[in-house]
Amino acid sequence: EAQVTQNPRYLITVTGKKLTVTCSQNMNHEYMSWYRQDPGLGLRQIYYSMNVEVTDKGDVPEGYKVSRKEKRNFPLILESPSPNQTSLYFCASRGVQETQYFGPGTRLLVL
Amino acid sequence: GENVEQHPSTLSVQEGDSAVIKCTYSDSASNYFPWYKQELGKRPQLIIDIRSNVGEKKDQRIAVTLNKTAKHFSLHITETQPEDSAVYFCAASYPPGRNKLVFGAGTILRVKS
Numbered sequence: 001e002a003q004v005t006q007n008p009r010y011l012i013t014v015t016g017k018k019l020t021v022t023c024s025q026n027m028n029h030e031y032m033s034w035y036r037q038d039p040g041l042g043l044r045q046i047y048y049s050m051n052v053e054v055t056d057k058g059d060v061p062e063g064y065k066v067s068r069k070e071k072r073n074f075p076l077i078l079e080s081p082s083p084n085q086t087s088l089y090f091c092a093s094r095g096v097q098e099t100q101y102f103g104p105g106t107r108l109l110v111l
Numbered sequence: 112g113e114n115v116e117q118h119p120s121t122l123s124v125q126e127g128d129s130a131v132i133k134c135t136y137s138d139s140a141s142n143y144f145p146w147y148k149q150e151l152g153k154r155p156q157l158i159i160d161i162r163s164n165v166g167e168k169k170d171q172r173i174a175v176t177l178n179k180t181a182k183h184f185s186l187h188i189t190e191t192q193p194e195d196s197a198v199y200f201c202a203a204s205y206p207p208g209r210n211k212l213v214f215g216a217g218t219i220l221r222v223k224s
Contacts (some may be wrong), residue, residue, distance in 0.1 A: 035214075042117075042200060044137070044215040058211070079143040090154060100145065100212060 006091050006103035013081055014111050021076045021106050023091030029101075031094040032074040033058070036087040037082065038104075043090065081110045084085045087110055113138060113205045117215025122187040126224045130188045134201035134215050136181070139197045145212070146175060158199075159186070162207045191222045 004025045007061040013019055025032065035058075045058030049068040063085055065077040074093075078085060086109050096101040114137045124130050136144075142163040147155035161168045161175045161184065168175050175188045186204075188195055199220050204213040 026157050033212075040120075040216060043202075043214040045211065045213075048211065099157050099160070102147075102156070 003090055004015045004093050004101050004103040006106050008106060009104060010107050012111065013110045015082055016080050019078050019081060021089060023076065023103055024072050025093040025101070026072065027093060027095065027101070028071065029093040029095045029098070030071070032068065033092045034064070034074070034076045035059065035092065037090060038087050043055045045074070072088070083110050087111045113211070113213045114144070115201060115203050115213050115215045117201050117218060120216065121124035121219045123193050123221045123223060126191060126193060128191055130191050130195070131218055132186045132199055132201070132218045133183060133221070134185070134203070135183050137202070138205055139179070140183060140206050141203040144175070144177060145202050146186050147200045147202070148197045149200065155200060165185060193222050193224050196220055196222045208210055
């Protein structure tokens with residue numbers, strides 16, 4: 001079954017404690033992205049990757065890092081989380097000229 | 112800059128009526144326009160999309176129209192049902208060939224039975 005998976009689905013942490021949200025897709029897609037979703041602001045792109053070892057900033061990259069060492073995985077790293085990073089996060093993947101699929105989402109609360 | 116405006120932000124319709132959501136994009140080079148439906152607590156899921164070489168596309172009760180000159184595209188849902196209640200997002204590709212979909216802020220659709 002074609003899918004995008006994310007872990008964890010829910011996370012409560014404290015300010016400054018490094019965390020990683022994993023993302024994996026099994027569709028051999030080149031393109032992967034991370035979005036955050038906040039009420040009234042829609043889906044805003046944090047980072048994207050066009051292929052292995054190729055990543056670039058989206059619209060709201062501050063406070064986040066990503067890596068793309070393998071085609072299937074695209075982890076999102078928060079080196080020092082702050083309360084304004086409390087949000088719902090979605091990973092997404094897309095092949096060339098194909099539909100973009102979203103992961104199930106990770107709800108993050110930073111205290 | 113890259114921008115997609117979506118209206119209205121909320122829409123209430125009576126079951127059986129039609130619903131229309133409109134989006135405007137800023138880059139005339141955009142060539143791909145998907146619509147996503149997001150139910151409460153779930154991920155956005157594609158319901159229909161259109162490419163710039165087509166003016167209209169229909170799938171059962173859902174249709175999308177594109178006006179490239181005016182840089183508008185719209186989602187039309189006919190014979191609405193309670194299960195159509197959700198948040199709907201439009202998006203536009205920026206620039207062509209790059210993996211960037213810029214999303215509108217979303218429309219909360221409520222279908223009253």
